[in-house]
Amino acid sequence: MVKKIVRKVAHATRNWLQEENNGVAAQKGPLPKEYSYQWLNHVLFPKILGSDWRPHYTWGVMQGVNLARALGIKRVSAIEFGVAGGNGLVALEEIVKVIEPVFGVEVDIYGFDTGMGLPAPDGYRDLPNVYGESQCGMDIEKLRKRLQKAQLILGLVENTIDDFIRSKPAPIAFMSDDLDYYTASMDAFKIFDGAQDMLLPRIWCYFDDIMGPTKCDFTGERLAIADFNASHEMRKISSIPGLPWALPKNHFDQVWVKKVFLAHMFDHDKYGEFDELTPMDGPELELKG
């Protein structure tokens, strides 16, 4: 039954892509090369984005899975740090169901959470003016019933992350940090210290809590990114320059675009592997002023 549904989705997706390619050809001359960044952004992304899905999850998972495909990697991991009620994790499952057959890559999904809401903030860096103990609770049993394949990893991230790393997950392709806190984010970033066989060379990241009236560069997830970068020479979390201009126009000024980052593993053996995702003869090579 499940296989039948997946086959149907794959078939429908292939038809959409065919139609869309024809449309692009008719309107704009040369087609973006299949699986190139431009093709992903302008052809595939608008087609696979479900109306009730998170564009940042859809976009990030799509990018990560496509890089895995280009590098010949058949199985990857997608992680949500901070699950609460579970709507994000459920959305991730729906997205993965559509993306897997398009790219021929399997995606393991993990959700990290205490299972009982936010722990107490640990100092000003955790933004105690915004967040407090027990906010964002979880009904564990109710959530488990909603989940089909995602694995819930319950407990403080600082207590669960080492076992997760030891379990040798498939290379991480996408991660969402929705933990709110600086301290918890630093614990989550331990994944980026992992061995290279548990990481793609570039990992798409989404940071939910980096904007707001009292957010700043010196607290919360923004500070965690800065501290990680300051303490790592060959692994860096960076914004993606020019991203708004590389997306379909209706996404240009959406907030999610400002919250998407790329973690670069410069010391990964596959970091410099030519992936053909940025064709030199494509319709749009670089963003020009």
Ligand SMILES: C[S@@+](CC[C@H](N)C(=O)[O-])C[C@H]1O[C@@H](n2cnc3c(N)ncnc32)[C@H](O)[C@@H]1O
């Ligand atoms: C904003 S909520 C997540 C919302 C969820 N991603 C969604 O989209 O519905 C933040 C979650 O982070 C979890 N959290 C914060 N600090 C944590 C820590 N140190 N270890 C585990 N979970 C933590 C809390 O339990 C809380 O459920």
